[in-house]
Amino acid sequence: MTDLTKLTLASALDGMKAREFSSMELTDAHIGACEAASGLNAFITPTFDLARDQAKASDERRVSGTIGKLEGAPLGMKDLFCTEGVRTTAASKILGDFTPPYESTVSANMKADGMVMLGKLNLDQFAMGSANETSCFGPVINPWRNGEDLVPGGSSGGSAAAVAADLCLGATATDTGGSIRQPAGFTGTVGIKPTYGRCSRYGIVAFASSLDQAGPIAKTVEDAAILLESMAGYDPKDSTSINEPVPDWRGAVGQSVKGLRVGVPREYTMDGIPKEIDAVWAEGVEWMREAGAEIVDVSLPHTKYALPVYYVVAPAEASSNLARYDGMRYGLRVEGENLADTYERTRTEGFGDEVRRRVMIGTYVLSAGYYDAYYLRAQKVRTKIADDFRQAWESCDVLLTPTAPSAAFPVGRKINDPIQMYLNDVFTVTANLAGLPGISVPAALDGNGLPLGLQIIGRALDESTVFKAAGALEKAAGFDAKPDKWWS
């Protein structure tokens, strides 16, 4: 029998449908792969027993003829999604052994569609980080190596690593400033952040509410479409959820891009970006042209302000969102001499350095006397950034950009240099600020044999075109490299 973990989600679903193998066999194969890959540290909480129960139930459903969109597929869940009865940590110490009595809407949708959950995947603590090094459960190691351990990107590093290493057929992730796309770029996987409001945020541990958005990391563009179709959908429990039907995204993959206007934003050419990145980008433009797309030069003049805006808005919201972790009702509590002392000790011990840094930045920018200069101004510039895109859509249908300014870098290289770390989001953060869908597709290997990704950004709610363009890009790139299986 072929190695079932090498399958794409689409082919695995087909294989089960054709009764070539059962969900149990597929699940067992993946559990085996997970067990052998502990060196990657991709999981915080494996749920193999639960997965086998779900696979068994799925196989029974299949006999009775009721099958869902993800029927029997073993998948990973970023440990930012609350899962009923399964510990949810956000990779933090402060949540301790918090076990939610409720299920996030996204994971509930996937459960209802027949998902088998292999476990909760590692991430940066509270999704704050670009290298998956801020997790209090230790860093995730990228399956791709370059003589030394590399980071998988972040914050959805566990999701990206698990998919790249064939530990699961796909995984959920979340993206606040690039946390789906940058790790996808670093691991040779596909990751899409849909339009803000496509996926319900209900039950996802909040980082920055106006930017957070769930999406999948997958092996192929088609797999990403299948997963997102299950994850997305209107949810009255999230006031920012968009009440629009979920289209047939899977069907959009493979459609011709003839006549599609692909914008190339000139401001995404930046100083200090490795030549290889620009070269892959140029190659991507050629691929799209050859596929029949029309290439358009566009300008997004406020791009240079995107990172500063992001690092005001996101920490501001985070400082408030994380106020609830106070040791009073659940999670870690470190007793102090009085209430204020208990708060201080709990939060000092419970939050890692990066989370504390952002809570402090956020508290500062919202403070009386600084609010106007930072938060309010950032919101105004954010509007301008969104306007840039609206302007661009007059001359193009999607934008093509690099995903990240570098390939995966060594573990420990940037962790003590927050500014360097924050620069990772430079190409991705604009889509969050404007609420637009963005997808990263693996394009090529760099000189060191590490994957590089390209990003397609589309109009709000126009994931169909994004999937179409991404499909064309994927086809043209023909990226089929896999990391050496050094970990098992």
Next chain:
Amino acid sequence: MTFIAPRVADEKDWLQGETGPWELIIGLEVHAQVASIAKLFSGAPTAFGAEPNTQVALVDAGLPGMLPVVNKYCVEQAVRTGLGLNAQINKFSRFDRKNYFYVDLPQGYQISQFEHPVVGEGEIEIVPEGGEPVTVGIERLHLEQDAGKSIHDLSPDETYVDLNRSGVALMEIVSKPDMRSAAEASAYVDALRQIVRALGTCDGDMEKGNLRADVNVSVRKPGGELGTRCEIKNVNSLRFIRQAIGYEARRHIEILEAGGEIDQETRLYDTVKGETRTMRSKEDAHDYRYFPDPDLLPLELSDDFIDRIKADLPELPAARKARFVEQFRLPDYDAGVLTSDKATGDYFEIVAQKRDPKSASNWMMGELFGRLNADEIGIEDSPVSADALGGLIDRIADKTISGKIAKDVFSKMFEGEGTADEIIERDGLKQVTDMGAIEAMVDEVIAANRDQAEKAKDNPKLVGFFVGQVMKKSQGKANPQAVNELLRSKLGL
């Protein structure tokens, strides 16, 4: 917010100090709990007096990933209230987070409306006791969620938290600094209470804490520069509002006259000691770091939505009072009392239907309120219904019974012994109008009191004694007028 206070208090409301008169400037922030069965951002119930922590949705407890969803009913009630306050309804408003840490604030922030409240400026007219009507400006009304409750007295060294109130919808109604005496402040809160009760948007029950006030007090030389204000938090009865203002005004005057300065601070009113004391000073004031709540979309109200609420507004107490004066020719005082809450007004309108409004009013304000108050029963639960009281008044009008007998009958009705007719019938209370029977009794009484009858000729006042005797003989049933006339003629008066 910059406040101006152009109106100068009536001289009778000036407070005398050592250095001359002072004028009080008062503004109020009233927190009115929205009469809603569910909370502002969750479906959890809001029943009063439930077991601790039994009315708490996941979002009310601040669990990770839980999101608020605005309760449209509460928004409607805020708009209704705004319309009742003759106020501007803001078609665009927004929820903000007010950030601070406390054990009974599970999210670490309170969702409120800071920059863009749902209701803007308005005004209401109040009539302070013994004073002229005063117009009080409304600065704004906004929606916000209540916090939980910290319970410090269950254990000497532990604080317990009850989250039942966490997330309950409140309307914060902010007045302009338009009140100049404790009586005006008290009348203002009472007027607000009547308005929200008439609208049905708040139960207005101060004892249950669903209407409470933060009182801002300062003093100035009449018409002079505004002084520094202090805010007295959470005062929960009209009496305490008056007392707290009285105490606080005196405190300010004493400090100022001794050459001191008022510290702008937040104070608490100690109802036992009858004094206010510092809760926190300006230096300790929180920086609440308000910012728009990214979990919630701005509230955008359509004209249609507002118009539908407008069309459905009930008659408000002030309008009803005016109508009672006009339609029923009631004295101002009666109309005021009878329209002070909706149920009382409704009761009156039933009793007064096709009857003499003034007797209806007298019976309600006399016997009915007397008994209800003595037994601490609300008019909604009155054992004597409006129709039943009307039935009793009918028997007086058609002279079946006298007013005096009617009071006894009322008492029996109140005890649940039946309708007026049933009791009159059962106890044989029908007034005796048979002149023959009355004459026989009159003759008997005169015969038994010959001496007195003689004296009566010189002292006509004695007729009262004879009336009393005859009435006693008839067990009160004889028509007193007939008795009086017969006696006068028989005694030769």
